[in-house]
Amino acid sequence: MTPQVTVLAADTDGINGVALSVLIALFALVTIAGFMATRFKRADSLESLEEWGLGGRKFGTWITWFLLGGDLYTAYTFVAVPAAMFATGAVAGFFAVPYTIVLYPIIFIFMARLWSVSHRHGYVTTADFVRGRYDDRGLSLAVAVTGFVATMPYIALQLVGIQAVLEVAGLGGGDNIVAKDAPLFIAFALLAAYTYSSGLRAPAVIAFVKDILIYLVIIVAIVYLPGQVGGWEAIFGAAEDKMAATNEATGGPTGSFIPGAGQGWAYATLALGSALALFMYPHSITASLSSNSRNTIRRNAAILPAYSFVLGLLALLGWVAIAAGTQPIGLDGEPNAQLVIPQLFEDMFPAWFAGVAFAAIAIGALVPAAIMSIAAANTFSRNIYKEWLKKDATPAQEAKVSKLMSLLVKAFALIFVLTLDKQNAINFQLLGGIWMLQTFPVIVFSLFTRWFHRYGLLVGWAVGMVYGTVGAYNVKNPVTGKAFGGSLDNIPGIGEMGYIAMTAFVINVVVATVLTVALRAANVSNGRDETIPFDYFADADDPRVQKDLAEHAHHEDPYGDPDDVPGNAPAR
């Protein structure tokens, strides 16, 4: 609210030369690092999914920490969370903090089991595990397709993150379609090239640069900015005033300062639903399975919350922007809350530091975009190409298909963002979260028990998908009246607003349970299980695990238990 800030905010037109130079220099640095990454933890050949798609499964605690941190806390997160805080307040924005706190105890509980069984059987995707657990191609396909489809818009959103930065730096505007999108195009072409050549090693190396930049930028901002706008009292005061003010379009308050009565359910279900869904996404699984032992995962569950702390600080920067009077106006002259963080940095910091901040966000988009495209490509080559199109594919062919698919997936994301309204990507991302949660019972329940029946799980998944999609479609934007206006809806039977994905999840589990009881009573076969209890707690130092890995590296054995009797597989 200080006058000099308003003067600075007016200076948003044109290209910010210094900031742009810093951005380009840092971008060039990570591009070189990306291509050099083939030498990182060097393998004899990258021509298998184990190597190209999982980095040889040999990342230790710290590499995994950077990789998972770089993977989960995406550029879009950095742009969208403060934007939500800025626009509508704590329920829509700050739930990211409890979300990323409860996340880690949850993955502590099941991820070690998934790691062990995947190591024993050479699984690369969750759909591989479902295939092995039930020998059911339909259920495996459902998991694979859900993951693939939900990941695509997420990659597109990373581009939206880069676009936001370029727009504030002064690039990407104008009527010339080539000049407008050329920077984005070049950035993504480079990303595609080094992902193709280095596989998962590229984002693993770049994640170091990205995370260090992010920590640096946010800590500097959180120490320096509050003093510039009158301290935290003033920041929270400004936010409280804005959220209590009447929104002209809806007639209600603009947003929530802290969740009021009746908003507790919304806040809690958003946090829990998002936490349960996040590690169902293929890119989270890929980064987890690339670690070198089950304890690496568990140690990371204890140290990854460092990112949650930073994310909370970043969320509050959305409110610092309110106090600073930041005006996020796009190059088209329209207000766009997504630009609030880049705009805040351009207004408040010297140009070179704004450039570092822009680079942090742009590079922050590259790491998840690379891992997501690798994960989606692995899912395609493993669970669609090899399973349905070419059963006798060799590991080299699988890797080839994956590499090509990683290019296609990125090309699709680029076309998506360049030709369609950004809102479509955001809508699909919202749906993606709802969809991913519906695979939770199939994957996580099956890690602990085979009580649930495969057909029950499949029907439960289908019902959850339909309910969630229809539910999200029916939420109308209060201003524009368009569909997919948000992720909250009335919870039937409770009468409070809650996250649609959680309602769909509960219905999913109830349907699966009821059908399981019926199908078990009718003695319908629950498929063959190729796993044994030992598989779920095997660790990397186990000689049997080493032997299995060597065997499965070549995929000479088909999936499945050779003697058709579940649970009696010999210790190989």
Added chain:
Amino acid sequence: MALAAVLLIIPIVVLLWVPHYARVEPELLGFPFFFWYQFLWVFICSALTWTAYKLTLSARGLTSHKVGEDR
């Protein structure tokens, strides 16, 4: 193992029980309770998870490998 499970469930229950912390007072360094309390839980949760990890490690070390038993 049971103790480890309890340690892991504590933060989930506490943070999902929103009404007990959705308030402004007491403030800390200008931060309303709602915000600093959740920041505090980042550290508590991390410590609980680390303790649970150490517990599972020692549980693994004390018992011999038996098929069908998780640690």
